[in-house]
Amino acid sequence: MPPNARLMTEHDKQELNSFCEGSPVLSEEVPARLPCGFLMTEYRVVCSGCRSDIPMANAWVRRARHEFAQHSIETWDVRGVCTSCRMATSTYVRFRSNGTFDTIVGHTWRRGRYDSGEQDDQGNPLYNEFTPGDPRAFQYEEACFVGFWKYQIGIFTEIELAAEFNDFDYTEIESGVDVEDEITRAQFDALIAKLSPKLLELAAQYPKTQFFIAHGDAVTYRGRVTLNAFTPLLNGRLPNGLYLAPQSLALMISPYFRKGPDAGEVNMTTCPALQGITDKLIALA
Numbered sequence: 001m002p003p004n005a006r007l008m009t010e011h012d013k014q015e016l017n018s019f020c021e022g023s024p025v026l027s028e029e030v031p032a033r034l035p036c037g038f039l040m041t042e043y044r045v046v047c048s049g050c051r052s053d054i055p056m057a058n059a060w061v062r063r064a065r066h067e068f069a070q071h072s073i074e075t076w077d078v079r080g081v082c083t084s085c086r087m088a089t090s091t092y093v094r095f096r097s098n099g100t101f102d103t104i105v106g107h108t109w110r111r112g113r114y115d116s117g118e119q120d121d122q123g124n125p126l127y128n129e130f131t132p133g134d135p136r137a138f139q140y141e142e143a144c145f146v147g148f149w150k151y152q153i154g155i156f157t158e159i160e161l162a163a164e165f166n167d168f169d170y171t172e173i174e175s176g177v178d179v180e181d182e183i184t185r186a187q188f189d190a191l192i193a194k195l196s197p198k199l200l201e202l203a204a205q206y207p208k209t210q211f212f213i214a215h216g217d218a219v220t221y222r223g224r225v226t227l228n229a230f231t232p233l234l235n236g237r238l239p240n241g242l243y244l245a246p247q248s249l250a251l252m253i254s255p256y257f258r259k260g261p262d263a264g265e266v267n268m269t270t271c272p273a274l275q276g277i278t279d280k281l282i283a284l285a
Protein backbone atom coordinates (compact mmCIF):
# COMPACT_ATOMS: atom_id res chain seq x y z
CA MET A 1 0.00 0.00 0.00
CA PRO A 2 1.38 3.49 -0.80
CA PRO A 3 2.47 5.52 2.24
CA ASN A 4 -0.36 8.09 2.08
CA ALA A 5 -3.15 5.54 1.48
CA ARG A 6 -5.43 4.19 4.15
CA LEU A 7 -7.87 1.35 4.27
CA MET A 8 -11.58 2.13 4.21
CA THR A 9 -13.32 2.24 7.55
CA GLU A 10 -16.80 0.82 8.09
CA HIS A 11 -18.16 4.36 7.95
CA ASP A 12 -16.42 4.99 4.60
CA LYS A 13 -17.92 1.81 3.21
CA GLN A 14 -21.44 2.73 4.32
CA GLU A 15 -21.10 6.21 2.86
CA LEU A 16 -19.81 4.80 -0.43
CA ASN A 17 -22.60 2.21 -0.55
CA SER A 18 -25.33 4.79 -0.14
CA PHE A 19 -23.66 6.97 -2.79
CA CYS A 20 -23.51 4.07 -5.27
CA GLU A 21 -27.06 2.89 -4.60
CA GLY A 22 -28.55 6.24 -5.52
CA SER A 23 -26.28 7.00 -8.48
CA PRO A 24 -25.84 5.66 -12.00
CA VAL A 25 -22.71 3.84 -13.06
CA LEU A 26 -20.26 6.19 -14.81
CA SER A 27 -20.07 4.05 -17.96
CA GLU A 28 -23.85 4.57 -18.42
CA GLU A 29 -23.53 8.37 -18.26
CA VAL A 30 -20.60 8.72 -20.68
CA PRO A 31 -20.60 9.86 -23.49
CA ALA A 32 -22.20 13.00 -22.07
CA ARG A 33 -22.97 16.37 -23.64
CA LEU A 34 -21.54 19.10 -21.38
CA PRO A 35 -23.05 22.59 -20.92
CA CYS A 36 -20.61 24.09 -23.47
CA GLY A 37 -21.66 21.56 -26.10
CA PHE A 38 -18.51 19.46 -25.84
CA LEU A 39 -19.15 15.72 -26.08
CA MET A 40 -17.18 14.04 -23.32
CA THR A 41 -16.44 10.49 -24.42
CA GLU A 42 -14.22 9.41 -21.54
CA TYR A 43 -13.97 10.26 -17.86
CA ARG A 44 -10.77 8.93 -16.36
CA VAL A 45 -10.60 8.27 -12.65
CA VAL A 46 -7.08 7.54 -11.45
CA CYS A 47 -6.81 5.58 -8.20
CA SER A 48 -5.35 7.83 -5.51
CA GLY A 49 -3.79 4.73 -3.94
CA CYS A 50 -1.96 2.89 -6.71
CA ARG A 51 -2.40 5.37 -9.62
CA SER A 52 -3.98 2.78 -11.88
CA ASP A 53 -7.04 3.65 -13.99
CA ILE A 54 -10.38 2.79 -12.43
CA PRO A 55 -12.74 1.34 -15.08
CA MET A 56 -15.83 3.49 -15.74
CA ALA A 57 -17.98 0.45 -14.90
CA ASN A 58 -16.53 0.55 -11.39
CA ALA A 59 -17.39 4.19 -10.71
CA TRP A 60 -20.62 6.02 -9.86
CA VAL A 61 -21.60 9.60 -10.61
CA ARG A 62 -23.92 12.22 -9.22
CA ARG A 63 -24.65 15.05 -11.65
CA ALA A 64 -26.25 18.37 -10.78
CA ARG A 65 -26.92 21.38 -12.96
CA HIS A 66 -27.04 25.01 -11.83
CA GLU A 67 -28.38 27.72 -14.12
CA PHE A 68 -27.93 31.44 -13.57
CA ALA A 69 -28.32 34.24 -16.11
CA GLN A 70 -27.00 32.87 -19.42
CA HIS A 71 -24.52 30.58 -17.72
CA SER A 72 -24.81 27.05 -16.53
CA ILE A 73 -22.54 24.87 -14.48
CA GLU A 74 -22.75 21.13 -14.22
CA THR A 75 -21.10 19.34 -11.32
CA TRP A 76 -19.93 15.74 -11.41
CA ASP A 77 -19.29 14.00 -8.13
CA VAL A 78 -17.63 10.69 -9.01
CA ARG A 79 -16.58 7.84 -6.70
CA GLY A 80 -14.70 4.86 -8.03
CA VAL A 81 -13.35 1.69 -6.49
CA CYS A 82 -9.98 0.46 -7.73
CA THR A 83 -10.01 -3.04 -9.18
CA SER A 84 -6.38 -3.67 -8.18
CA CYS A 85 -6.03 -2.25 -4.66
CA ARG A 86 -9.75 -1.90 -3.68
CA MET A 87 -9.29 1.67 -2.49
CA ALA A 88 -12.04 4.25 -3.13
CA THR A 89 -11.21 7.51 -4.90
CA SER A 90 -13.44 10.62 -5.15
CA THR A 91 -13.23 13.31 -7.78
CA TYR A 92 -15.30 16.44 -8.15
CA VAL A 93 -15.46 18.51 -11.32
CA ARG A 94 -17.62 21.42 -12.41
CA PHE A 95 -18.09 22.10 -16.10
CA ARG A 96 -19.02 25.61 -17.20
CA SER A 97 -20.98 26.60 -20.30
CA ASN A 98 -18.09 28.86 -21.36
CA GLY A 99 -15.90 25.86 -22.08
CA THR A 100 -13.81 25.84 -18.92
CA PHE A 101 -13.91 23.36 -16.09
CA ASP A 102 -12.57 23.21 -12.55
CA THR A 103 -11.44 20.25 -10.60
CA ILE A 104 -10.31 19.97 -7.01
CA VAL A 105 -6.63 19.11 -6.62
CA GLY A 106 -5.83 19.00 -2.93
CA HIS A 107 -7.71 22.01 -1.60
CA THR A 108 -7.36 24.09 -4.76
CA TRP A 109 -9.71 24.43 -7.68
CA ARG A 110 -7.79 24.13 -10.95
CA ARG A 111 -9.17 25.38 -14.19
CA GLY A 112 -8.88 23.52 -17.47
CA ARG A 113 -10.11 23.71 -21.02
CA TYR A 114 -11.11 21.03 -23.47
CA ASP A 115 -9.21 20.49 -26.66
CA SER A 116 -11.75 19.08 -29.08
CA GLY A 117 -9.78 20.05 -32.16
CA GLU A 118 -11.22 23.56 -32.59
CA GLN A 119 -9.37 25.74 -35.09
CA ASP A 120 -9.21 29.47 -35.74
CA ASP A 121 -10.08 30.84 -39.19
CA GLN A 122 -6.45 30.37 -40.28
CA GLY A 123 -6.64 26.66 -39.45
CA ASN A 124 -4.40 26.89 -36.37
CA PRO A 125 -5.33 24.64 -33.47
CA LEU A 126 -7.07 26.71 -30.79
CA TYR A 127 -5.83 24.99 -27.67
CA ASN A 128 -2.36 23.65 -28.40
CA GLU A 129 0.72 24.35 -30.49
CA PHE A 130 0.16 28.07 -30.67
CA THR A 131 1.88 30.14 -33.32
CA PRO A 132 4.42 32.68 -31.96
CA GLY A 133 2.67 35.77 -30.66
CA ASP A 134 -0.52 33.97 -29.64
CA PRO A 135 -1.13 35.01 -26.03
CA ARG A 136 -2.67 31.60 -25.25
CA ALA A 137 0.82 30.12 -25.46
CA PHE A 138 1.54 31.78 -22.09
CA GLN A 139 -1.23 29.94 -20.31
CA TYR A 140 0.37 27.71 -17.75
CA GLU A 141 -1.10 25.00 -15.55
CA GLU A 142 -4.87 25.21 -15.48
CA ALA A 143 -4.95 28.40 -13.46
CA CYS A 144 -3.94 30.74 -16.31
CA PHE A 145 -6.10 32.17 -19.02
CA VAL A 146 -5.97 35.06 -21.46
CA GLY A 147 -7.95 38.07 -20.32
CA PHE A 148 -8.67 41.62 -21.35
CA TRP A 149 -8.56 44.15 -18.57
CA LYS A 150 -8.24 47.93 -18.55
CA TYR A 151 -7.72 47.99 -22.34
CA GLN A 152 -4.87 45.49 -22.23
CA ILE A 153 -4.56 41.85 -23.23
CA GLY A 154 -2.78 39.81 -20.61
CA ILE A 155 -2.50 36.63 -18.66
CA PHE A 156 -4.79 36.14 -15.70
CA THR A 157 -3.85 33.69 -13.00
CA GLU A 158 -6.67 32.75 -10.66
CA ILE A 159 -6.21 30.42 -7.71
CA GLU A 160 -9.23 29.58 -5.59
CA LEU A 161 -8.85 29.11 -1.84
CA ALA A 162 -10.92 26.67 0.18
CA ALA A 163 -12.97 29.59 1.52
CA GLU A 164 -16.08 31.49 0.48
CA PHE A 165 -16.96 34.92 1.76
CA ASN A 166 -20.29 36.62 1.10
CA ASP A 167 -20.45 38.55 4.36
CA PHE A 168 -23.61 36.73 5.47
CA ASP A 169 -25.52 37.91 8.49
CA TYR A 170 -25.21 34.73 10.53
CA THR A 171 -28.11 35.67 12.80
CA GLU A 172 -30.36 35.28 9.75
CA ILE A 173 -29.05 31.88 8.72
CA GLU A 174 -31.19 29.07 10.11
CA SER A 175 -29.27 26.70 12.28
CA GLY A 176 -28.47 23.50 10.46
CA VAL A 177 -28.14 25.23 7.10
CA ASP A 178 -24.95 24.01 5.45
CA VAL A 179 -22.80 27.00 4.54
CA GLU A 180 -19.93 24.73 3.49
CA ASP A 181 -16.72 26.74 3.12
CA GLU A 182 -18.28 30.09 4.04
CA ILE A 183 -16.12 32.08 6.43
CA THR A 184 -17.02 34.93 8.78
CA ARG A 185 -15.87 38.54 8.41
CA ALA A 186 -13.35 38.05 11.22
CA GLN A 187 -11.90 34.97 9.49
CA PHE A 188 -11.85 36.84 6.19
CA ASP A 189 -10.02 39.79 7.78
CA ALA A 190 -7.48 37.39 9.29
CA LEU A 191 -6.99 35.69 5.91
CA ILE A 192 -6.41 39.03 4.19
CA ALA A 193 -3.98 40.11 6.92
CA LYS A 194 -2.04 36.88 6.38
CA LEU A 195 -2.01 37.02 2.56
CA SER A 196 -1.49 40.74 1.93
CA PRO A 197 2.21 40.89 2.92
CA LYS A 198 2.90 37.85 0.74
CA LEU A 199 1.17 39.39 -2.27
CA LEU A 200 3.11 42.62 -1.67
CA GLU A 201 6.34 40.61 -1.72
CA LEU A 202 5.31 39.07 -5.04
CA ALA A 203 4.40 42.49 -6.41
CA ALA A 204 7.94 43.69 -5.61
CA GLN A 205 9.45 40.65 -7.35
CA TYR A 206 7.17 40.96 -10.39
CA PRO A 207 6.74 44.70 -11.03
CA LYS A 208 4.85 44.21 -14.33
CA THR A 209 2.07 42.25 -12.65
CA GLN A 210 -0.92 43.36 -10.62
CA PHE A 211 -1.84 41.12 -7.70
CA PHE A 212 -5.22 41.16 -5.97
CA ILE A 213 -7.67 39.14 -3.92
CA ALA A 214 -11.25 38.71 -5.17
CA HIS A 215 -14.38 37.39 -3.47
CA GLY A 216 -18.13 37.91 -3.38
CA ASP A 217 -21.00 36.39 -5.29
CA ALA A 218 -21.05 38.95 -8.08
CA VAL A 219 -17.34 38.37 -8.73
CA THR A 220 -16.44 34.73 -8.13
CA TYR A 221 -18.40 31.49 -8.17
CA ARG A 222 -20.27 31.18 -4.82
CA GLY A 223 -18.18 34.05 -3.50
CA ARG A 224 -15.07 31.90 -3.34
CA VAL A 225 -11.99 33.82 -2.25
CA THR A 226 -9.38 33.85 -5.02
CA LEU A 227 -5.79 34.97 -5.40
CA ASN A 228 -5.25 36.73 -8.71
CA ALA A 229 -2.47 38.08 -10.86
CA PHE A 230 -2.82 40.00 -14.11
CA THR A 231 0.20 40.53 -16.34
CA PRO A 232 -0.45 42.70 -19.40
CA LEU A 233 1.44 41.38 -22.43
CA LEU A 234 3.41 43.60 -24.80
CA ASN A 235 2.23 43.78 -28.40
CA GLY A 236 5.36 42.89 -30.35
CA ARG A 237 7.51 45.37 -28.49
CA LEU A 238 10.52 44.28 -26.47
CA PRO A 239 11.09 45.98 -23.11
CA ASN A 240 13.96 47.96 -24.74
CA GLY A 241 11.49 49.51 -27.18
CA LEU A 242 12.40 47.47 -30.26
CA TYR A 243 9.42 46.22 -32.26
CA LEU A 244 9.53 42.60 -33.43
CA ALA A 245 6.60 43.07 -35.78
CA PRO A 246 4.38 45.88 -37.05
CA GLN A 247 1.80 46.82 -34.43
CA SER A 248 -1.05 45.83 -36.72
CA LEU A 249 0.11 42.23 -36.37
CA ALA A 250 -0.83 41.07 -32.89
CA LEU A 251 2.30 39.47 -31.54
CA MET A 252 2.04 39.24 -27.80
CA ILE A 253 5.15 38.72 -25.71
CA SER A 254 5.76 38.63 -22.00
CA PRO A 255 6.89 41.85 -20.29
CA TYR A 256 9.43 39.61 -18.51
CA PHE A 257 11.13 38.78 -21.83
CA ARG A 258 14.76 37.99 -20.84
CA LYS A 259 14.38 39.45 -17.36
CA GLY A 260 12.55 38.75 -14.16
CA PRO A 261 13.35 36.62 -11.13
CA ASP A 262 12.85 33.16 -12.68
CA ALA A 263 15.63 31.33 -14.46
CA GLY A 264 14.88 29.12 -17.42
CA GLU A 265 14.47 29.17 -21.14
CA VAL A 266 13.03 32.41 -22.49
CA ASN A 267 11.59 32.58 -25.95
CA MET A 268 8.64 34.00 -27.82
CA THR A 269 6.12 31.54 -26.42
CA THR A 270 7.29 30.51 -22.97
CA CYS A 271 7.99 32.74 -20.03
CA PRO A 272 9.47 31.30 -16.83
CA ALA A 273 8.31 34.40 -14.91
CA LEU A 274 4.64 33.87 -15.78
CA GLN A 275 5.03 30.25 -14.73
CA GLY A 276 6.79 31.33 -11.54
CA ILE A 277 3.93 33.68 -10.62
CA THR A 278 1.44 30.82 -11.00
CA ASP A 279 3.56 28.36 -9.02
CA LYS A 280 4.01 30.88 -6.20
CA LEU A 281 0.29 31.67 -6.00
CA ILE A 282 -0.51 27.93 -5.90
CA ALA A 283 2.05 27.55 -3.09
CA LEU A 284 0.39 30.42 -1.17
CA ALA A 285 -3.03 28.77 -1.45
Ligand SMILES: [Zn+2]
Pocket residue numbers: 047048049050051052082083084085086087
Ligand atom coordinates in the same frame (compact mmCIF):
# COMPACT_ATOMS: atom_id res chain seq x y z
ZN1 LIG B 1 -5.64 1.27 -6.70
